[in-house]
Amino acid sequence: MNPKFKEISLFFEIEYPTNKEGLRELLSLFRFKSFKKGTQILESDKEEKELRFLNHGIVREYYATSDKETNINFYTKPQFITDLPSFNNNLKTKKNQESLTNIELLCIQKTDFRKLLKKHECGTSFIDLSFQKLLKHKELLEYNRITKTPEELYKELFIYKPSWLEKIPQYHIASYLNISPETLSRIRKRIS
16 A cells, blocks of 8 residues: 555544445545645635545644634644535635645545545445534534633643644644733743
């Protein structure tokens, strides 16, 4: 097996056990792409045209207005990073994604993926399970942002997402917590 497909194969074996023939066919449709740090991977007001798997690197996901950018997620481990509602429903996305490091992606075009879905039942379960996980994550994120203080949210990052605090610039973490970098600095001093 091509080493570039090791992470995505492992991902499917653990997260979405499928038939081996369907998985081999799916993997054969993915194309390898690399991007330099600072590259825009996804832009708002555009429709997702491909399913993207982050093989290596760090990607930030954010909303942008004319006044500011607000980070909503970071991808630091091998996983799918596609805006699934846009991809699946042919809608324009409201999200943006940017590479925070040099990254490697495995990508499959939407038309090729849909042909495969029609052929193999396992593809439909992948979409269904992915949506369930996405909705669960979104609900938890909304709940936390409404009910917890920035300090409580930072403590959760410290426990559940330590790689974010190690690998992602602090001003991006502050944006994620919806506070200023100075406030984040004060919180860090209080906690340490």
